[in-house]
Amino acid sequence: MVGSGALLLIGRQALLLRPQPSPATPTARLERLRLLDPDPARRREANLLLLRAGADPARRQRLLRGQGWGPDPLAALVLKLDAQASEELGQASRAQALWRQLLRRFAAVPASADALYALGRTEPEQRAVLLQRFPAHPAALAAALEAGPGPGGILHLARWGPRWPGAEPRIRQVCGSSSARLSASERSLLAGALAQLGDGAVALRCLGPRLGSAGTELALGRALLAGTAADSALAGKRLLGLSRLAPSSPEAAAAARLLSERQGPGALALLAQLPPALQQTAPVQARLAFEGDLAWRPVLARWPADPASWDLAWDLARQQLLKREWAQAAALLGVLDADRLPTPQAVRQLFWLGMAEQRLGQAEAARRRWRQLLQRSPWGYYGWRATVQLGEEASPLRLKAQSAAGPLAPSAWQPLASGQPRLDRLWRLGQPLEAWEEWRHQRGNTSPDTPAPLKLEGRLRQGVGDDWKGLAQLEQANVLWIGARCRAALPLERALHPVRYGPVFSRAAAAEGLDPTLLLAVAKQESRFTAGVASPAGAVGLLQVMPATAAELAGGPVSGDQLRQPAFNAALGARYLAWLLMQWQGNPFLSIASYNAGPGAVRSWLNPSLETEPELWVEAIPYPETRLYAKKVLGNLWSYQQLARRGC
Numbered sequence: 001m002v003g004s005g006a007l008l009l010i011g012r013q014a015l016l017l018r019p020q021p022s023p024a025t026p027t028a029r030l031e032r033l034r035l036l037d038p039d040p041a042r043r044r045e046a047n048l049l050l051l052r053a054g055a056d057p058a059r060r061q062r063l064l065r066g067q068g069w070g071p072d073p074l075a076a077l078v079l080k081l082d083a084q085a086s087e088e089l090g091q092a093s094r095a096q097a098l099w100r101q102l103l104r105r106f107a108a109v110p111a112s113a114d115a116l117y118a119l120g121r122t123e124p125e126q127r128a129v130l131l132q133r134f135p136a137h138p139a140a141l142a143a144a145l146e147a148g149p150g151p152g153g154i155l156h157l158a159r160w161g162p163r164w165p166g167a168e169p170r171i172r173q174v175c176g177s178s179s180a181r182l183s184a185s186e187r188s189l190l191a192g193a194l195a196q197l198g199d200g201a202v203a204l205r206c207l208g209p210r211l212g213s214a215g216t217e218l219a220l221g222r223a224l225l226a227g228t229a230a231d232s233a234l235a236g237k238r239l240l241g242l243s244r245l246a247p248s249s250p251e252a253a254a255a256a257r258l259l260s261e262r263q264g265p266g267a268l269a270l271l272a273q274l275p276p277a278l279q280q281t282a283p284v285q286a287r288l289a290f291e292g293d294l295a296w297r298p299v300l301a302r303w304p305a306d307p308a309s310w311d312l313a314w315d316l317a318r319q320q321l322l323k324r325e326w327a328q329a330a331a332l333l334g335v336l337d338a339d340r341l342p343t344p345q346a347v348r349q350l351f352w353l354g355m356a357e358q359r360l361g362q363a364e365a366a367r368r369r370w371r372q373l374l375q376r377s378p379w380g381y382y383g384w385r386a387t388v389q390l391g392e393e394a395s396p397l398r399l400k401a402q403s404a405a406g407p408l409a410p411s412a413w414q415p416l417a418s419g420q421p422r423l424d425r426l427w428r429l430g431q432p433l434e435a436w437e438e439w440r441h442q443r444g445n446t447s448p449d450t451p452a453p454l455k456l457e458g459r460l461r462q463g464v465g466d467d468w469k470g471l472a473q474l475e476q477a478n479v480l481w482i483g484a485r486c487r488a489a490l491p492l493e494r495a496l497h498p499v500r501y502g503p504v505f506s507r508a509a510a511a512e513g514l515d516p517t518l519l520l521a522v523a524k525q526e527s528r529f530t531a532g533v534a535s536p537a538g539a540v541g542l543l544q545v546m547p548a549t550a551a552e553l554a555g556g557p558v559s560g561d562q563l564r565q566p567a568f569n570a571a572l573g574a575r576y577l578a579w580l581l582m583q584w585q586g587n588p589f590l591s592i593a594s595y596n597a598g599p600g601a602v603r604s605w606l607n608p609s610l611e612t613e614p615e616l617w618v619e620a621i622p623y624p625e626t627r628l629y630a631k632k633v634l635g636n637l638w639s640y641q642q643l644a645r646r647g648c
Helices: 002-016 028-034 040-053 057-062 073-088 092-106 112-119 122-132 140-145 152-160 169-174 184-197 200-209 215-225 229-245 250-261 269-272 282-290 294-302 307-322 326-333 342-360 363-376 380-390 421-428 433-443 453-464 467-478 487-496 502-512 516-527 545-553 566-583 589-596 599-602 614-619 624-643
Strands: none
Touching: 028 040, 028 184, 028 307, 040 057, 040 073, 057 073, 073 112, 073 421, 112 122, 112 140, 140 152, 140 169, 152 169, 152 184, 169 184, 169 200, 184 200, 184 215, 200 215, 200 229, 200 566, 215 229, 215 250, 229 250, 229 269, 250 269, 250 282, 269 282, 269 599, 282 294, 282 307, 294 307, 307 326, 307 614, 326 342, 342 380, 363 380, 380 421, 380 599, 380 624, 421 433, 421 453, 433 453, 453 467, 453 487, 467 487, 467 545, 487 614, 487 624, 502 516, 502 566, 516 624, 545 566, 566 589, 589 599, 589 624, 614 624
16 A cells, blocks of 8 residues: 555656646647546646647637636636637537626736726726726726726726726826816826826926926936927926926936936026935936036945946946047956946946957956956847957848748747746636736836836737737846846846748748848837827838838839838838948948947048958947947847857
8 A cells, every 4th residue: 555655656746846837848749648647637738838839719719718717817818818719619508607796706817907907898887996906907998998987997007007998098198188177187198198107398398387296207308308409498497397396206306317308408407406415316426427517436436236337337437438438448348347247338338448458468358358248248239349359250130131041931839938837827728818917917007117027018918919019128128137137137137039021031031132130120210119109300111111212112103001011111121221332342331330329420531440340330330229229230230140059
C-alpha cells in the first residue's frame, strides 16, 4: 500500500511539472489535451486556448460546453464567453440564463461586469450596479456612453475613462452646453479630462474663469505647453499658480518639473517665482546649472538618481563633445555611475566615455567601455555603434533586401510575468482582453508612473491592440528602470520591437528592394504602428506620409483615407525610403534624417565629419527632433535585426 501511495504521489507530481499550455502550444497538441488529458483543469485550459483561432460561435459553444464548473474564476470567463457566443447565435434565453448564472456565482469577478451590462439592456438597475461596482471596466465605460442625454454618464467617463471611444465629443458637448447645470467641481473634472486628451484650449473654455483641482491644473498646463507660444505662456502662469497654491503637493512638484523644462522667453523668470522649497528641487537646480547660474557638480552629487541630473550631465557633456573637448566631456560623463542609470542613459554614457578615451589615446580603456556597453545592452543605436567601433559588426546593418530573406515572422508569444497569478494565467490562456479588463478594474483611471506597472500595462495594452499607448508606456518604463541587465531587460526589449503588419511591410519592402525591418523601424517611430494617426503637420498613417509627398510618389492626388490604409501607406513610404537611399548612396544617417527633416535640410548639414565621426555628425544636427529621430530609427533597425538573431 505504501508503494502504491508513493507511486500515486509521484504520478501527481509528474502531472504538475508538465509544461503549461500557452498560445505557443501547437494546435494539434491542444486538441489532444482537451480530449485526452486526465486533468480537467488542463482540458479547460486547452479548450480556452483553442478559441484564439477565431472560431465561429457554434464552435466556441462546443469548446466551452461543460467547462463552467467549480469556484475557479476561470469558470466565470467560460460562462461569459459562452453567453456571448449564444447571443451571436440568437439564443437569447440561453444567453440570459448564462449571464444570470455568472452574476449569481461570481458577482465580484470582473467578468460579471459584462453580465451586468448585458442584463442592463432590459433592467436599468443593473447598469447602476455596474457603474458602482466596476467603474473603470470597459463594460461600465460603454454603459456610461449609452446613459442618455444627461451629464451623469459623461461625468463617469471623464473620471474613469476619457479616452474611451466616443467619450471625447460627448465631453465637449456637455462642456459647451448652456443648459447643462454643472457645479465647479464637475466642470473641473470635465476640463481635466479634455486636458488629458491634449485639448488645452477647449479645456480652458470648459473650466471658465475659475481654477480647477490640482490634477486638472497640472493636466491643463501639460496640454497647453504642447500648443502655440501663447498657449505655452499661459501654461507657465497656470503651473506657477498651481505651485503656489499647494507647494508641498505632488502636483506642485510635477508643475515645477514641467516649468524647468520649458523653453522660450521668460522661462527662467518663472522659475525664480516658484516657492523657495520648489526652487531647491532637482529639476529647477539642474536647469539653473545648465544655464550657467549654478555649478553643475553639486547638483549631480545631490540628486544622482533624478532624471533631471541625467539630462544635465548629458547636455553639458554633449556641448563638450561637439567642441572635441574630450577630457572635459569625459569628466562630465564620469560623474554618474552607469550601474545606477537606466539602460538608455547608461549605454549613451558608456559609448561616449569610450569615444573620449579613444580620442585621448586610451584605446584599450575605450574597448573595455564598449564591451561593457554590449554586455549591458547589445541593442539600439549605441549597441550598433559600439559594435562598429569594436570592429565586430559581423552582421552589418541591413537596408537593402537580402536574397535569402523571407517575409517577416510574427512576434513570438511571451509570458506576461506580472507576478499576479490571475493576470498571468489569463494571458497564458490567450485571453489578453480579459487580462486587460482585470487590470483596468484594479487600477481604475490611475496612470502608472514606475517601471514595473508601466511594463505591465504597456504589455497589456499591446495585447488588446493599443500599440499607440502601449509602446509609449514601455518606452517610459525603459527610461526609468535603473540598473537593468541584458537578460532581465530582454523581454522588455522584445516587447518594444513587435512585428506588426508583417505581410504588408514584407510586400512593400520587396517591391522596392528594401529589408522589411527598415519599414518596421520607421513605422515604430513614426506611428507606433497606428494606421489611423495623423500628425499636427498633416502626415498620415503607419509611415506618416505627407499628402504632398504621397501625391508625388503616387503620380496623382491622394486622400487621407487612402493614406490610412496600411498597404497603400506602406507602399508609398517604402518608395520614398528607396528613393532617399538612392539619393544618398545608401548612407543610413543621411537617408533616415532626410525622411524626418527633408533632403534639402540634410544637404545643408553635410560636412567631412559624416565620414570620419558619424556619431558626432548626428549630435550636431541642429533640429533636436531629427537628431533624436535618426538615433531612434537606426536603433530600432539594429534591434529588430539583432533580436531576430541573438539574445544576450
